[in-house]
Amino acid sequence: MNEMNEPPVGGPQDDGPQRDQPQEQPQPHDVGSVGEEAVKLFGALADLARQHAGDAGGTFSGLAGQAAAMAHEVNEHLATDSPECTYCPVCRVVHVVRETSPEVKAHLMVAASSLMQAAAGLMETLPPPTGTGASARGPAVERIDLDEADDAGDESDHNDPGANP
Template identity: 55%
Template sequence: MTDDPREVGSLSEEAAKLFGALSGWARDQAGEASEVLSDLSAHATTTADDLDDHLATGSAECTACPVCRVVHTVRQLSPELTEHLTAAMSSLAQAAAVVMAPPGRRD
């Protein structure tokens, strides 16, 4: 490699410089991104807890609210039914992926 950073080297030398710069940039961004994601995760958890406390409380408004009625029904599902529905949704998603795959990639 050349000693002067402004001098243009061979393709492999320039590629090495580019990848070095990109990896440094990615390291810097990863630190910032993990901090932002951590804050976002904490906020989402707090919001979900707050929302859960205000849905399907059993008040008179909740008996007429379709969202609260669905939440109440989902809360009452048995673990076996929840497991069955999860498996069924997984199978449906896999079938949709096969249908939407390009013709040459279908199994």
């Protein structure tokens, strides 16, 4: 028998790891705060810009590096548990986001995505604007000049021998 047709080493009943034994799952990358994730994103974008754009990549990577540093600095100064942060609504929101479990964050992201999809669907069903309205359909009221009609009627009355003056 060649190597391709030979049964596995453990025999035909060997299905690999036992089902009773827990299998090791790959651990997901640790997710940091918003600022840390922004720093990672800007760093990856800077590396990508350096690889693909040459000289222009240096400019973009410098901008991305500055933006990453700024995001990191902002993150360090938000929700620091100082007395001012107990009243600041921005700090309160940042604190709640930091303390929220990943499952809740994932659920909120799904809900926000569904809300955006619903809004996009609603926008698609709205009829497009037709312009200013009156200009597209013409004037809604026809203007009739009464002075000209009276002048024309007076002339016809003068010419009619049966009309009373």
